[in-house]
């Protein structure tokens with residue numbers, strides 16, 4: 001196994017030798033001046049560094065050492081830097097610690113103590129690295145973009161994780177803007193087809209005649225204007241996932257052709273004779289009540305069953321407990337970061353967000369908060385900036401006392417967490433309970 005790299009920044013050859021000898025379980029790199037030290041940091045990225053503050057060209061002051069410390073931390077912020085200082089250097093050592101040095105030891109160096117300190121520094125560095133990696137994995141996880149604390153939505157995400165590895169066709173139902181496409185993309189990235197394409201087509205946005213050639217492609221000269229052969233979206237998705245958005249808007253004639261493809265798994269380009277086998281996983285979505293459309297004869301029943309091996313229904317935003325506030329904070333933070341602004345919501349703005357019914361769901365909320373970040377004049381986002389009506393009180397019609405209490409407890413707790421952007425201490429203060437009690441409640445309701 002490769003030995004861990006340790007950099008010694010020391011201009012005294014005698015001390016260099018002593019340290020090298022005492023720390024020989026590591027791959028020791030030595031630098032006698034700041035230039036050499038930075039070259040080692042860039043090239044080898046040592047996890048731990050020991051350094052003297054008095055370095056050439058001004059070995060009698062800490063000026064060069066402190067500047068090097070700043071440069072090393074700027075180039076590699078996670079490096080654990082241990083200062084080896086002279087007796088009279090106390091003020092500079094404190095300065096170095098304030099700048100981000102890990103620890104210090106006075107000269108003459110006690111080797112045993114230094115060995116322990118270095119070992120602990122390596123350990124801490126490894127732990128931090130592991131933590132960073134985990135956070136990164138979480139951020140990279142396919143469903144990481146789905147922001148929700150609502151029990152129904154979290155269950156839905158688990159369902160998506162369960163069905164993703166299979167080849168079943170999945171139908172996503174839900175109102176406009178509630179996240180059908182985000183979930184479809186997440187499902188694709190969790191599936192064995194993730195390395196191949198995710199091709200989406202919106203059946204409501206394209207006129208019927210064009211949609212056929214969009215789906216299946218066409219041969220040169222198939223119709224006026226077909227100047228060259230074009231592959232269809234289904235063919236382009238070969239090996240990957242094909243997402244039919246707004247499937248409820250597809251005309252009857254085309255439904256028949258799509259059904260044929262789903263049964264035979266071959267396509268024929270418009271104006272072509274050749275059958276081309278295509279391997280795709282089919283996902284679809286609609287905001288319409290497709291079952292009712294089937295009953296009314298507006299959607300083919302056989303196609304419905306082909307497309308709906310698994311049906312996932314996404315709850316509208318107004319039914320997701322606490323999500324409006326959570327998403328509002330999330331979108332606000334994102335917009336503020338890109339606009340370099342620091343804004344908070346006024347309590348009345350938060351109340352208006354909570355009370356609004358969000359007919360356009362997450363998309364409407366995103367637009368509303370984006371607008372507010374642009375409109376806000378002071379440090380607070382006011383109700384007027386959101387362009388929402390002020391909040392009015394809601395009515396609760398639950399009559400089972402235990403259920404009602406449970407639901408109210410959950411709702412108030414998630415609301416409080418949402419108001420303070422997930423800060424447990426401040427949420428506990430808002431709720432008037434202790435932090436441990438809030439943790440108990442959160443674990444009772446399955447909130448992490």
Ligand SMILES: Nc1ncnc2c1ncn2[C@@H]1O[C@H](COP(=O)(O)OP(=O)(O)OP(=O)(O)O)[C@@H](O)[C@H]1O
Pocket residue numbers: 145146147148174175176177178179180181182183245285287362363366
């Ligand atoms: N749970 C969520 N967390 C974060 N962002 C979300 C969430 N749900 C939706 N969004 C965002 O909201 C917007 C609308 O989502 P999406 O396009 O997936 O909705 P849709 O249901 O497919 O809408 P439509 O029916 O109009 O096609 C997107 O910008 C998406 O990133």
